[in-house]
Amino acid sequence: MSGYPSNTESIAADQLLSIVERIERLQEEIDDLNVGKADIYREARGNGFDVKVLRKVIAIRRQDHAERMEQEAILDLYLTALGSHVRARGDDE
Amino acid sequence: MSGYPSNTESIAADQLLSIVERIERLQEEIDDLNVGKADIYREARGNGFDVKVLRKVIAIRRQDHAERMEQEAILDLYLTALGSHVRARGDDE
Amino acid sequence: MSGYPSNTESIAADQLLSIVERIERLQEEIDDLNVGKADIYREARGNGFDVKVLRKVIAIRRQDHAERMEQEAILDLYLTALGSHVRARGDDE
C-alpha cells in the first residue's frame, strides 16, 4: 500500500543491480579477451599460418589437457562395468 | 630434403608455439571469468533470484534496442501470417 | 485498401506454414527418438550399468568413428603448415 518502496524491495533492487553489473563487467572482460584472440589469429594469418589448423591444434591440446587422463579413468570404469575391477592404479590427477 | 629442420622451419615452430600459448593464456582467463559468472549466478539463486530471469534481463540489456524492436515486428508478422491468412493491410502489389 | 490478402502475402504465408510444419514434423521425430534413447538408458541402469560410463563409451566411439582419422589428417596439415610435407600414408580404414 505504501507509495514508497519497502526496505525489502529496495534491498532486492540493490542486489539485483549489483548482480547484473557484476555479470556485465565480467562479460565485458570476456569480450575484450575474445577480441585479443581474434587479433592473434589475424596476426598469425598475416604470418602465413593456417588459422583453421591452429584452432584444431589448440582444441586438441585443450582436450589432451583434461580429457586424455579422463579417458583412462573411463577405461577403468568401463572394465569395472564389465565386472573385472582388477586394475590397481596409484596415481591420480 | 634435409633431415634437419631448416631455419625457416624452426622459426615457424617458434612462432607457432608462441601463438598457441598466447591463445591458451587468453582462453584460460576467459574460463576463469566464466567460472566467476557461474559463481555469481549461484549466489544469486541462493538469495532467491530466478537465474533464468536474470539471464534474460542481461541479454535484453545487451541487445541493441532498435534491432530488438525490428525482430519483434517481424515476429508479429510471422505469427499473424500463421494465425490468420487474412491479413488486412492496405498496400500491396 | 483491400480487405483481402494480396497474392504475394498469401504465398509467403503458405511458404511460412510449410516451413514451420516441416520443421515441426522433423522435431517430433527427433523427440520420439530421444525418448527411445532415454528408455534404453533407463533399461540399462535397471540392468546394473553405469549410465555415465555408457555415455562416455558411446561418445568415445563416436569420436573414433569420424575424428581419429581426422586427427591424423590434422597432423598432416600441422606438419605441412610447418613446411615439411613429407608424410607418406598407406593405410586407411
Next chain:
Amino acid sequence: MSGYPSNTESIAADQLLSIVERIERLQEEIDDLNVGKADIYREARGNGFDVKVLRKVIAIRRQDHAERMEQEAILDLYLTALGSHVRARGDDE
C-alpha cells in the same frame, strides 16, 4: 582366476554391445533428421525468411503445444479420478 571370460562377464558384454549399438542407431537417425532441419532452414533463408525469427516462432508454438498437452493430461487425470475416462484422443494440434 580364469583366463577366460566368465559367463556373467560375457553376458554383460553382450548386453553392453546391444545397448551401445541401439543408442548409436537412434543417434544416427537423429543426426539425419537434424541435417533435414538444416536443409529446410537453408532453403527458407534462400526464400528470404529470417531464420532466427523462424526459430522463435517454432519455439513459441512448441511451448503452446506443450502447455496444451499438459492441460489435457490434467483433464485426463481428473476424469480418470472420477471413474469416467471416456476421452477419445485422436486429435492433436
Next chain:
DNA sequence: TCGCCTGATAGTTGCC
C-alpha cells in the same frame, strides 16, 4: 560480400 561451418554459450531435462 554472402553463406557455411565450427566453437562457445545458454537453456532444458533428468538424476541424485
Next chain:
DNA sequence: GGCAACTATCAGGCGA
C-alpha cells in the same frame, strides 16, 4: 533442489 549432461542457439571466422 542442486547439479550435471545434453541439446539448441548464437556468433565469428573462413572460403567461394
